[in-house]
Amino acid sequence: MRASSEPKFGLSLEIEPMEARSAEGLPEGPGWQFEPKWDGFRCLVFKEGSAADLRAKSGKPLGRYFPEVLEFFSKLPAERFVVDGELVIDIDGKLAFDALQMRLHPAESRVRKLSAQTPAKLVVFDMLMAHDGVPILDQDLEFRRAALEAFAKDAVNPGRLILSPFTRDRVEATRWLSASGADTDGVVCKRVDGPYLPGERAMVKVKRLRTVDCVVGGFRYERNSDLVGSLLLGLYNDQGELDHVGFTSTITDAERPELTAKLEALRGGAGFTGKAPGGPSRWSTSRSSDWEPLKLELVVEVRFDHVTGHRFRHGTKLLRWRPDKRPTQCKIKQVDQ
The missing domain is CATH 3.30.470.30 (DNA ligase/mRNA capping enzyme)
Known part of the structure; x- marks a missing residue:
């Protein structure tokens, strides 16, 4: 009182x-x-x-x-x-x-x-x-x-x-x-x-929503599942290192099996060479906090609402894959502009 x-x-x-x-x-x-x-x-x-x-x-x-x-x-x-x-x-x-x-x-x-x-x-x-x-x-x-x-x-x-x-x-x-x-x-x-x-x-x-092309530097599995749950997104900084900037989990159930196979074939690459995803949070299970680094070959266009400290404030929406774009073209300057 x-x-x-x-x-x-x-x-x-x-x-x-x-x-x-x-x-x-x-x-x-x-x-x-x-x-x-x-x-x-x-x-x-x-x-x-x-x-x-x-x-x-x-x-x-x-x-x-x-x-x-x-x-x-x-x-x-x-x-x-x-x-x-x-x-x-x-x-x-x-x-x-x-x-x-x-x-x-x-x-x-x-x-x-x-x-x-x-x-x-x-x-x-x-x-x-x-x-x-x-x-x-x-x-x-x-x-x-x-x-x-x-x-x-x-x-x-x-x-x-x-x-x-x-x-x-x-x-x-x-x-x-x-x-x-x-x-x-x-x-x-x-x-x-x-x-x-x-x-x-x-x-x-x-x-106000904007879009950006990101490198898929890694992924996480769904909780208690062998299927992909989220893609970990990266952008190259001014030093040429790939920084982790956020994630997207807007993947349909129908897409997950094929996408999982595609991602697993790319496992073992460099992943993020700059800032990497953090460790487990209090909300994570041991499986969901682990992430798989990938060979840097995939580019996606995602929609985001805001950036803080070169990180997407919230999750992003996956719009489309960009096979026409080289990963090295995905630079942090996209979100600075």
Whole structure:
């Protein structure tokens, strides 16, 4: 139970942020607001007097990992509000998700050092309680956006808080999706007439997806099976070494027997000559953590959504085999561009 000396915020700290369901394309028709999908940590900020609290999508507190953001909100003149946004860190003008992950460190001294070296900021895009202390979840997005803009007019600070842009023009939102070198993950679509629905997938997210040609440097078997489960993907670095960059497991059951035979015929090659796949994780069985290095002959085109530290953040989708392409043509510069 929370101690009585702790502040009581106008909305429960357990409230869940509104979420989004995935879609292949932007929704048609009128009544939609489009916003950039930011590449960071989702965060609800609660303020009551001089006390502030940062909460992750999971409900866990984030304040100890981002003390500079917590201090900024604690000192804002507005006495009472709840806003929804995304914690981001930019380094040399580019968002750096790996810098966010480094903050989740048990040592307070390490966190303090990083907060000074690579300070975070919050991109705000919705408001659950206006700065007069009145909850506005039941109000439509148009009302909430107006309240957010009124709040941000005095609170915006380029180093700590920025207001996310939006458009209601589907053509412009389409340009956001296709923009090369963009820093965001895609586009989030919200109903202009919709209320804020905590925990519900009431929004639509469309990710910016790109493709890349990768070398198959190895594979793993399916758990408790003699058939292939995933392909391990590699790209050549600037030193000419093949680095492991991720995996793809989008293989149909019908394809597995023939593909397994094809891969097993290539076993015993060099595999990854640079960064290799890691060892077992706590989620792996002894079989699924083992991997088979291959002769470097196969190239596949895969679709991915985001790269962090020259690694695909998530699994990729296998699109097609590329027998027309030499493995040595598959360079890391493909994902840097």
